Amino acid sequence: MKKNFDILIIGSGIIGMTLAIELKKLFSDSQIAILEKESQIAQHASGRNSGVLHAGFYYSADSLKAKFTRDGNIAMRDYCQQKNLKINQCGKLVVTKNEAELTGLKELQRRATANNVHLDWIDEKQAQDIEPNVKTHQNALWSPNTATVDPKEIMNSLRQDVQAMGITLLKNTLYVGKIKNKNAITTNQGTFEASYIINTAGLYADKIANDFNFSEHYRILPFKGLYLYSNNNKTKLNTNIYPVPNLEHPFLGVHFTLTVDGLAKIGPTAIPAFWREHYQGFDRFNFSEFLEVIGRESRLFINNKFNFRQLAYTEVKKYYRPHMIAEAEKLLQNTKQMQFNQWGKPGIRAQLINTKDYSLEMDFKFEGDNKSFHVLNAVSPAFTCSIPFSQYLAKKIQGLIG
Numbered sequence: 015m016k017k018n019f020d021i022l023i024i025g026s027g028i029i030g031m032t033l034a035i036e037l038k039k040l041f042s043d044s045q046i047a048i049l050e051k052e053s054q055i056a057q058h059a060s061g062r063n064s065g066v067l068h069a070g071f072y073y074s075a076d077s078l079k080a081k082f083t084r085d086g087n088i089a090m091r092d093y094c095q096q097k098n099l100k101i102n103q104c105g106k107l108v109v110t111k112n113e114a115e116l117t118g119l120k121e122l123q124r125r126a127t128a129n130n131v132h133l134d135w136i137d138e139k140q141a142q143d144i145e146p147n148v149k150t151h152q153n154a155l156w157s158p159n160t161a162t163v164d165p166k167e168i169m170n171s172l173r174q175d176v177q178a179m180g181i182t183l184l185k186n187t188l189y190v191g192k193i194k195n196k197n198a199i200t201t202n203q204g205t206f207e208a209s210y211i212i213n214t215a216g217l218y219a220d221k222i223a224n225d226f227n228f229s230e231h232y233r234i235l236p237f238k239g240l241y242l243y244s245n246n247n248k249t250k251l252n253t254n255i256y257p258v259p260n261l262e263h264p265f266l267g268v269h270f271t272l273t274v275d276g277l278a279k280i281g282p283t284a285i286p287a288f289w290r291e292h293y294q295g296f297d298r299f300n301f302s303e304f305l306e307v308i309g310r311e312s313r314l315f316i317n318n319k320f321n322f323r324q325l326a327y328t329e330v331k332k333y334y335r336p337h338m339i340a341e342a343e344k345l346l347q348n349t350k351q352m353q354f355n356q357w358g359k360p361g362i363r364a365q366l367i368n369t370k371d372y373s374l375e376m377d378f379k380f381e382g383d384n385k386s387f388h389v390l391n392a393v394s395p396a397f398t399c400s401i402p403f404s405q406y407l408a409k410k411i412q413g414l415i416g
């Protein structure tokens with residue numbers, strides 16, 4: 015097996031895949047390989063998300079997320095069209111529960127205008143014309159460009175693109191560590207060498223970056239996203255329905271989304287997980303990770319940074335199905351009749367915290383030099399952002415390589 019490449023990418027999530035494609039366009043003669051520890055692609059965030067192509071109105075206009083969400087929404091809708099992939103162009107309503115939330119709604123409208131994103135300020139009647147059972151206090155926002163896709167279908171299509179471009183994809187290949195004084199790594203399949211090494215390892219990105227002396231002040235805090243599916247979609251939901259989020263946190267609150275096939279689901283939660291791949295029960299339990307994550311969470315709990323105590327308390331309650339449904343019912347009448355009684359596959363967010371002040375990192379982060387590059391905090395909506403974000407990163411890497 016060939017083990018010497020020009021560019022080696024660790025992690026075949028949507029960021030690893032799209033970045034490999036953009037780098038191959040810039041360096042067409044180079045030998046590029048992607049290493050993936052799992053036996054199949056899309057086993058983590060890129061295959062376990064809500065599948066929403068966000069429009070780009072949640073983030074302040076000076077952030078990378080704002081620009082890349084707006085541009086990524088267009089790029090991914092074009093990609094789906096070009097490749098004949100499923101897309102549900104069902105839009106999104108953002109609704110308010112009370113007078114106080116109108117301030118948050120206005121802030122979202124202001125951010126949309128600043129970021130040049132199409133968003134309509136509508137009244138209760140107009141919201142009910144779109145979704146007859148929706149509940150809102152006086153006003154709502156309508157985002158016509160929000161859409162849903164099938165993340166696994168997109169990942170599969172990207173896998174075909176990668177292979178068609180001559181990029182090597184090596185599955186069952188786990189990064190284990192960096193070899194000192196060499197641009198080489200050890201894996202469970204032996205040693206690999208490369209002129210340039212890129213880390214797009216999602217939940218493990220901080221650990222790998224540490225081996226290369228990066229991510230000094232950043233650590234990943236895993237947050238579990240649970241979904242409840244309706245097995246009776248009689249209510250015929252027309253659109254995605256979201257509450258006004260707490261803009262201090264990167265999570266959007268319990269909401270309704272539609273799949274590409276028109277099935278409804280509620281979620282995802284943002285429950286603090288106890289280890290990185292803590293999907294269910296003791297799956298992938300790792301004692302040292304458990305101690306590390308619990309230590310960090312205990313510290314956040316004691317210091318109550320970013321109101322972590324309240325966040326943990328509010329989120330943990332959502333393990334209880336009736337509570338989750340009650341939360342969703344604040345946005346839509348007749349939720350109970352939709353029979354949300356099937357838990358779906360959970361996903362885990364690789365959220366970065368800054369250990370200098372234990373704050374949550376709200377924007378994408380990356381670090382690198384002329385030998386290696388590390389994508390940190392590729393959290394939601396990095397799926398939507400992936401195409402323009404990777405174009406931007408590929409140019410950055412080109413600049414670093416010189």
Ligand SMILES: Cc1cc2nc3c(=O)[nH]c(=O)nc-3n(C[C@H](O)[C@H](O)[C@H](O)COP(=O)(O)OP(=O)(O)OC[C@H]3O[C@@H](n4cnc5c(N)ncnc54)[C@H](O)[C@@H]3O)c2cc1C
Binds near residue numbers: 050068216363398
């Ligand atoms: C619950 C949830 C809902 C979301 N909803 C949305 C949404 O609706 N819209 C949106 O735009 N975004 C959404 N996101 C965010 C989006 O899914 C992620 O931002 C994106 O998938 C991150 O991609 P990635 O490539 O960085 O990570 P990943 O998909 O996690 O890929 C990382 C890869 O690295 C591999 N890896 C890790 N360690 C190693 C190692 N040591 N050796 C080899 N390989 C390794 C992993 O196996 C994995 O395949 C959501 C995320 C979650 C968790």
